[in-house]
Amino acid sequence: MSTLTALARAEAVMTGRAQPIATVRHLHVHRRPMVLIPLAMAGEANAPLAAMAGDDREKPQLLVVTQPRNRDERFAFADRLAGVLIRYVDSFATVTEAVAVDRGKDVRYRYVDAPQIWVPNPGGVDFLRLFGRSTRFRSVDGEHPVPASVPLLGRWLTFFANSAEVPGSVLLANAVQALGLHWATGQSGAEDAQFGALLAWITDGAAAARDQENGPVAGPATDPEFDNHVLAPLIERNDPAIAGVLHELLLPTWDRMWRALDLLRAMPEGSRVASRWDSDRDAYSAFAQYVQEGGAPQPRRDGAVAAAARLQRLESAATRYAVQRAFDDPLVLAEYRLSGAAFAGTVTLAKADRIDDSGKRPVLRPRIMVRTAEVVRVEPGTSLTSPARPSQKARVVSVTPVGSPAPGAAVGSPAPGVSEGSVVTEFDVLLELSGGMGRKLVAEPGSVPEVGERLILTTLSEAYRPGGALPDPTETPWTHGGPPAVL
Template identity: 75%
Template structure:
């Protein structure tokens, strides 16, 4: 937990109301999202009990497995779920746009929009991941055939669960983490995992949150008391009222999900949210086309090279997401100011037309002086960036104590045009307030990985050569024979 989040939690406890920890929304909210609330049977590995699903608040559909241990009923449930999800997922693979690539020399296609699925909590994402894993390899013929939509559903769920691991992706989201990204409650992070209490802290306050603690759970796990006293007897006698009981159990969470979407839509979107959604649309386009071309199911596990490449992509995405959130949101950037990775100050001197002619050819290198009262822990030579001028780099020349703070002399490069005279407004003027940080959105090239066939046999490459077994020396053999 960060310092400012801890402070916000303390303030929320005192005020009895959740406190904002973001000034903008850091995720994309689709105009027509689909809400899915899965429910699993306790004591059974990923055995579905029910699901409430729909793309409209007023029209939820309830799917129920009356006997979760019955394989046929479970796959009938998967088929019904596929009937709901697949048309929604495929409905966005229609209109596309041209996206320039290779510096405008070529174009590629990208769908204009992409689907977005919401579940209540991280457990819902894990449930969908396991559901995809258990269905994507099923066949529609043979000894144990399944409905045609079941393996296709499994591939889509595996794809969506994979995107949920990418920081900043918005194709598959859960309400608990989305709310925790923007508000801090007066309870612990563990208590925030209870969707009802977390939302109550934000909407109404601590008193209502206490009442919500005793309300129905948001799945996929059920409440043990409910299992023992209500659910088990109904399943045991195949009671016809089971769907009505489960509907009553899930409807409060259904309403909370749509209220969560309204809360998030009330926040202005961060400037870079649309860029991340473009990446999501790219991923959706690629996978939809892969499916349309008859692509095979995803492998059970990645090979060594694929796993390493995926790990690097996740690390780069996490770093990029952290920088983008900080540049979009002053409250997030404040954390870096506290840790010494950023500081704010006022420009006191500026030489916008300074030219450095010490090299082979003269280059424009303006200098500015920034006075700040915040601690500056950057050494001379450190490269800084301002969120308001991300294309421009500022190299620290010197840090000098001055009055109640320090004067930081900076040399600028980039973002000022191609001439030896800076374009108007490209160099900070005297009196302008700047925030400078070591964070950067600079492109990070991917690593060079070998082809799978070129890796050692321990990592999936060619098998090891057979051991070279040689005969014992003749002298030794003779000695053994003499004995």
Template identity: 75%
Template structure:
């Protein structure tokens, strides 16, 4: 937990009301999202009991499994879920656009939009991941066949669950994580996983949150008291009232999901949210092509090389996402300013026409002086960037202590054009307020991984040769 978030939590506890920890929205909210509230039977491994779903607040659809332990009913539920979810997911695989790649030397195509699925909490996302794993390998012929839509649903759910692990992705989102990214409450992180309580902290305050805690859970697990005194008799007696009871149980969470989306939509999107959604559209387009060309299910587990490559992608995405959030939001950047790796100041001197001719050819290298009253923990030789000019690098020439703070002398490169005269506005002018940080959005090249056949036998490669007998 960062210092800023810890302070906001303390203020929320004192005020009895959630406090904002973001000035902009850090995720894409779709105009037509698919809301899915799964409910599982307690004590059974990933046994679906019900699901409330749809794309319209006033028209929820309820799917119910009257006997969750019955295999046929469980796969009938999967087929019903596929009948609603898969058409939504594939409805965006229509109009496409050309995107320039390789500095304009080539083009690729992606769909102009992509789907977005919302679940209440991380338990809901885990349910979809496990349900995808249990359905994507099912056979449509032979013994115990299932409808063809069932393994297709499993592959889509596995795709969404994998995308949700990528920091910054917005293809599968949880309401509690999305709200927690923008508001801090006065309760614990575990309590924040209750959507009703978290939303009440934001909308009304701590008193309403205590009332919400006594209300229905957001799934996928049910309340033990409900299981023992309400659900168990209904299932045992195959009571036709079961759908009505489950509808009343899930409806408050359904309404809270849409109120959460309205709260998030009210925030202005961050500048870099659109670029992350572009990446999601790329991911979605690539998977649609995979289904059309091959359609093979995802493997049960990654090989050593594939796992290492995925881990690196996740690490790079996490670092990039943290930088983008800080560049978009002053409240997020404040944490880095407290740590001394970012500081704000005023340009007091500027030499925009300075040219460095010490090398083989002359290059434009303007210098500026930035005066700051904040703590500066960077040394000469460090490279800084500014969110206002992310393509420009600022090399620290010197840091001088003053009576009021520090004077930082910087040499600029990049983002000024290709001539020996800087383009207008590309060099900060005297009097301009500037934020500088060691954070950077610069591209991080991927590591080189060996072919799986070239790894040791312990990592999936060929077995080591046996020693010759002599």
């Protein structure tokens, strides 16, 4: 837990209300999302009991398995779920747009929009992952055939579950994680996992949250008391009333899901959210085309090279997502200022026309001086970036402590390079700029910070970082299983 989040939790305890820990919304909320609330039978591994799903707030669709242990009923449930989910997913595979690639030399096509599925909590994501794994390899002919929609559903569920592992992706989102990204409550992280209590903290406060601690189930697990005293007798009698009981059980969570989406939509969207949604649209477009072309189901497990490549992609996505959140949100960036990875200051000197002619050809290298009252923990030679100009690098030339107190400034401790008896209250940071100023020896207007401009500089960067080289799958070493078997 970060320092500011801990402070926000403490304030939530004192005030009895959840505290915002973000100034903008860090995820895309679709104009027409699908809400899916899965429910599984207790004691049975991934045995579906029911699901409430739909993209219309006023028309939830309830799918029920009256005998969860019956194989035929489970796959009939999968067939009905496929009818709802795949119809929704396919509705976006219509209109495409051209996207320039290779610096405008070529174009590729992607769909102009993509589906977005919302579940209440991480358990819902895990349920869909397991259900996808149990259905995508099913045969549609031979012994024990299933409807053709069942393996197709499994492949799409696997795609969405895999995308949920990618930091910043919201093709499959869960409400608990999304709300926790933007608000801090006065309860523990484990208690935040209770969707109803978390939402009540945000909308109505601590007292309302306490009332929700034993509130409606949000799936996929059911309440043991409900299982023993209500559900079990209905299943034993094969009672058709089970549908009505499960409808009443899930409807409050359905309403809460849409209220959570309303809360998130009310926040202004971060400026980099759209670019991440573009990446989601790319992923959806590629997989939809793969399915249309008859591609094989996802493998049961990745090979050594594929697993390493996936881990590399996830690590890169996590780093990029953390930087983008910080650049979008001053409150998130404040965490890095506390740790010394960023500082804010005012430009006191600027030489925008400075030319460095020490190399083979002259290059534009303006210099600026930034004065800051924050402790600067970067060494000369460090490359910094400003969120206001992410494509521009600022190399630290020198950091000079200022030993005379500024009026009204807090007095700090003596620093190296300052005479005995002096106190450091400010630092002058000399920076050399490169990039983001055009291709000429004259900087484009506004590309160089001017005197008096307030800047935030950080070691964080959105610059592309190439991954490590990986061997060809045919050259997998014996320590990692050897080359894949030839089928």
